[in-house]
Amino acid sequence: MxxxxxxxxxxxxxxxxxxxxxxxxxxxxxxxxxxxxxxxxxxxxxxxxxxxxxxxxxxxxxxxxxxxxxxxxxxxxxxxxxxxxxxxxxxxxxxxxATNTVAQHVFALLLSWANQIKQYHQASVDGTWQRSQFFCLLDFPIFELAGKTLGIIGYGASGQKVAEIAKAFGMKVLIAERENATDLRPDRTEYKTVLAQADIISLHCPLTAENANFINTEFFQQLKPSCILVNTARGGLINEEALYNALSKQQIQAALLDGLSVEPAPHEHILIKNKLPNLIITPHTAWASxxxxxxxxxxxxxxxxxxxxxxxxxxxxxxx
Known part of the structure; x- marks a missing residue:
């Protein structure tokens, strides 16, 4: 053919x-x-x-x-x-x-943020470490994934793999039921409960006409200020202006994103031009091993x- x-x-x-x-x-x-x-x-x-x-x-x-x-x-x-x-x-x-590589990317983003890898590398090579009177630096707070609650929205193959890895880290995993579901499936947790309890939210749902921009101002208002949003799904799930406002006002701790709603993102994109310190973006590479x-x-x-x-x-x- x-x-x-x-x-x-x-x-x-x-x-x-x-x-x-x-x-x-x-x-x-x-x-x-x-x-x-x-x-x-x-x-x-x-x-x-x-x-x-x-x-x-x-x-x-x-x-x-x-x-x-x-x-x-x-x-x-x-x-x-x-x-x-x-x-x-x-x-x-x-x-x-790309189940394995997407799950790997989720934890690459999380671990980079949790261990402040970029900041500590820079401090190691720019003279900051050399000027220290101690053997190590404690300039940037590090936290453990163990004991944290991970909320997963979208429980297909990649969501299941992320849950498996999270449990190996000693994390508590909550799988979100559909937002307006009337019946709760045995392995699911009520949607609003997941948002209220999660230390980390990881998105693994497809982009549809119904869920476009569902990560919006109302969504962020239901999260803890210490919550971290991870998106290795589609950029269009997130209302990016609402995310910018949430990050700039410290309504959430951080956002770790693989891609945006427009790809490649233009220089004037609200999440690109403002260089937020609590935002990591990779250029839609989570699938690309x-x-x-x-x-x-x-x-x-x-x-x-x-x-x-x-x-x-x-x-x-x-x-x-």
Whole structure:
């Protein structure tokens, strides 16, 4: 099948041999190359792989032979599913490929903040340590994760992995029930109770139209001032102006974020330009270990192979 990856530069140094073997005709384009030659590329394509390139009605009209879209991600908001249904195009995504690396990133952020790694490194090399009359510095408070209460919102694969690691640190884990749920599941804690008791809140829910910006002013008012917010999910879950206000007014201790609502974030973004001391941001890299990226590519190959065998897997949007 004639297959093209439309933004191969988004996945970096991975082995594409499984996709090449399954399709037999596999072309790779950077996002810029695709945007410059989209009509020609789409004209006779049968399988599209896309991470962030939007596939909408206009582009589907340019691809009369298209049969399958493989999203190189779990989220598929870049795909117009209604248009795909109209054009009888199957859409598949990949789930749970970055469970370990996302959980690892959560604790990389937490430990960096808890142990003040950046500040103590700087103090070690800028002369501060050398001027000390003692063997160590105590300039920046350090705290232990043991004994802290971790509230998890979103309990899929990554949320479960974070809970497992947290327990190894000796943390108490509370799994939040849905905010307006009438029945409490056995392993869940009432939503408002989690917010009130948590020392750390970690987000692991997908971004939907219903939960966009649900981390807002009202949310922050329910947290302890010592609470830390960790987000390795989607930036759009957070109302960033409300977060800025909460951080600048010390309504919460800190926010540790992987990505923002707009990526890459512009220089004038409220959380970028103000350089808050209680904020750490990484550029949407929680998913991006080499191992996780390779699993992603290999799972895409499996999706294509299953489609060719008329047994689609990880299918979204269209009913089998």
């Amino acid at each position: 004639k297959c093209a990856f439309l933004d191969v530069d988004t996945v970096g140094d991975v082995d594409f041999s499984q996709i090449q073997q399954v399709t037999g005709d596999f072309a790779r384009y950077t996002k810029a190359e695709f945007e410059q030659n989209s009509e020609a590329i789409l004209a006779d394509i049968e399988v599209i792989i896309t991470n962030k390139v939007v596939i909408n009605e206009d582009r589907l009209k340019l691809a009369p032979n298209l049969k399958l879209i493989c999203v190189a991600a779990t989220g598929y908001n870049i795909i117009d599913l209604t248009a795909c249904e109209k054009h009888q195009v199957v859409v598949c995504n990949v789930t749970n490929y 080499q191992e996780a990226r390779q699993v992603l590519i290999d799972e895409i190959a499996n999706n294509i192979q299953a489609f060719i065998a008329n047994e689609p897997r990880n299918r979204i949007g269209l009913e089998p």
